[in-house]
Amino acid sequence: MREELLKAAQEAVEISKSAGAQDAWAWASRSRSVEYSYRDGSLETVQESTSRGLSVQLYVDGRYSSQSTTDLRPDRLKAFIAEAVAMTRALEVDPFRKIPDSALFAGRAADTLDLVDSTVSTINHDRRLEIVQALDAATHGHEKVISATSGVNHSHDVSAGASSNGFTGSQESTSFWFGAEVTVQDAGDKRPEGYHWVGGRHVGGLPDVSAVGKEALDRTVTRMGSAKGPTQKATMIVENRAAGRILGMLMSTANARSIQQGRSFFQGKVGAELVSKKLSITDNPLLPRGLASRLYDGEGIAAKAMPVIEAGVVKNLYVDTYYGGKTGMAPTSGGASNRVVTPGQGDLAALMKAINNGVLVTEWLGGNADGTTGDFSLGVAGFEVKNGKLGAPIGEMNITGNLVTLFKGLTSLGGDVYPYGGILTPSLVFEGVQFSGA
């Protein structure tokens, strides 16, 4: 399959060159996925598909465009690319639109990423059913459950790329996920919901299926009786599972594009201390079995680990070829891979004990941030922390502030890294956070 896709990509590059492009890049991909959902004792949906696609980037007379199609019939593909080349000629010349430098392809790591589990393809109907039924049983273990939906899904993705300046590569990965969401009857009309999903590149190494269902149920039941907490400034613990979102917001403009467009609070900050010394984040594309691992990025740049923030100091930014050219920064990679936060110590209980009083945020609801200024406002739900222990559930509240100020107030990190996401972070503790509530 990898050879077949590589051949398709190489052919697309040839077609593009014959059609008049001086340079071209093509990616071909194929993805197979199976997904079951099971609700309250019966199968609800069964989905199965094999998907494919092709994308091409064209460099024509100093101009640039990108194309994608799922119609791979040879005559259609030729016509599509010919039309695209003609269209590209109508754009304006831009000296920064150049094919990524082939020197950046060098030094590709050996493939020890372990992203493929061959047993994923052997998961059959009976096994999927067994998983969702075990989840269904575990999620119904409480009298207040109204409905619970369990699911399992697995996929196998293959992609290959080729460029006119010598890049070739192919990557393959599998993934396997299962989990459940639960709704319970609370007082009045309220029906709080909760969920828990786990997954990874391999089938092995995941928690027991019933324990995952039980966790989904417990997370829901503990939401019962949730009330609005007070408007106050308080110490906030963000649970590891929720911490990825706020870290993602912090880092969303740590890139050359945002800086070049004047929309980033990282502007002029490389080498400077931006946030708390407690925070260190490394972009590590070479993490074995990582959910965002890769050997090269979308421009073929050979993957390597890159510190982004080290002890609060901005070390590197995400820089692609185009905006690197415009800003004079050397390309690193245009897109994030696994973002690994250096953990501290202790689990959630230890962090609660350490802060004594405050708020534990376990989930976000909506909200946004302005990447130019860092100003943010986010809906939150979670629990009070009282005398070092978990208190009553709270919700329908907001936190508001500035991302830079918030992360300057990062006082400690737990040792409890959440493994089921592309941002590998423990729970985080912030001081002086403005909560809006009753």
Added chain:
Amino acid sequence: MFSPNRRQLLQGLGAGLSLLTMPSFLVGCAKQGAPVASAQAPLGQNPFAQWFGVDEALIREVLTELGARGATAADLYLQHTRSNSISMEDGIVSAASSSIDQGAGLRVVIGDQTGFAFTEDLSRESLLAAARTAAGIASGAAVMPPQALNVSPEGKLYAIAVPWADVGITQKLPRLEYVEAKARGLDPNIEKVSIAWGDSEERVLIATLGGLIATDYRPMTRLWVNVTANKNGVRQSNASNVAGRHDFAWYTDERLDTVAKEAVDRTMRLFDAKRPPAGELPVILAAGASGILLHEAVGHGLEADFNRKKVSIYADMIGKSVAPDFVTIVDSAEEPFERGALNVDDEGNEGRRTTLIQNGVLQSYIHDSISARHYGVEPTGSGRRESFRFPPMPRMRCTFMEPGPHSKDEMIASVKKGIIAETFTNGQVQIGAGDFTFYIKNGWLIEDGKITAPIKDCNIIGNGPDALKRVTMAAADARLDTGGWTCGKNGQSVPVSQGLPTVLVSSLTVGGEDA
């Protein structure tokens, strides 16, 4: 990687803002009284069938395969979408992209169970293989395919004079350049203007086991203007956009002038804006974009899939009074050229206008055909899917509130300390708990009945049924928003529209600083 039971609404803004039926064969669905069967041209000459390279024999063969193990309903959904985007930064148009997305979704429904498969390969072999996969959900006796295939007439809600395929890039470039120059000229502090243009046309053909063939041509276009200004070393950025199922001629100078001015005004106002006070405050929702309130606080909770599963906070409220009597809320497929307009939904049902709340009383849910059959009601024409890769679900289309009896001035005068919400980037809701949010990008502070200062970047959180009861005034100035909203639910995004008159909600929790 998996989202919990929440829905969200985003308005695509530029960098810097991180976001934004099978008519079953039990229903003899003849649409709009049109003649069917005998009066029809053979399906093989239907332009949609020709486009997809299918004929009556192949459709019948696929339907036979879908029904081979039994089915309450089943459908074949053929889709071809061509999209173009162009972007302009630093004064030049130097990137464009086009994509073609073509494929077929095949679905078999048994009661409330769904088997689904899709393929991008429209060959007979691939279609039949996918049909067999979808039919795997069933294990009963075969259902015979329909005797006759009845082709529904095409709808006219967004008939455009010139299809997007006939508009070359050389026609579009001067429009981008025009709006960019316009925005730059509006304020000397403007440092960057970037423009993003998108247009697309989607063709669908839906064939059901009930013998219905529905087709639709769905154009869409959208223009964003993003602005960054630098005033004494401080930078602010913001954006505006317009969108709809329109053609190229819709982009008049006047419309482009308006969107450029909005983007610049919204950006420049941020320099003087502060954060509102934190806590529970009265919130006046400005006419238009504030329809986000309806989408989050009411609309999602009324989608019937959540109600038949009893997981929505509105599950037991049909026929009950849920809002003051001046509140009437509609979800309609029939608003011409709006993003949420649909001649026919993605199950082949005619797009309709659905009154959700009539004079304060909850009237109807938003149905797909599974839920319509569950509740024994007519489909509302709101079974939608992101693409052929997904099975349909009940989804909003264009959600709005009818005009009310009050005035904006009396609302402002009545507020001692509160805010006006004017522009938004995104919102979200928890269906069962009923908690919803929306994010205010620009607004105003009200003190002692007067507007005193601009505000910015503030999340609002409330509870749906509580907020509805707290709608204390609604003005006569109802209008639909012109911006392009996209609604996400269970991993599927669909275009929607929304509108509102100016409305006062007596208390919501405002994300602010310093109470």
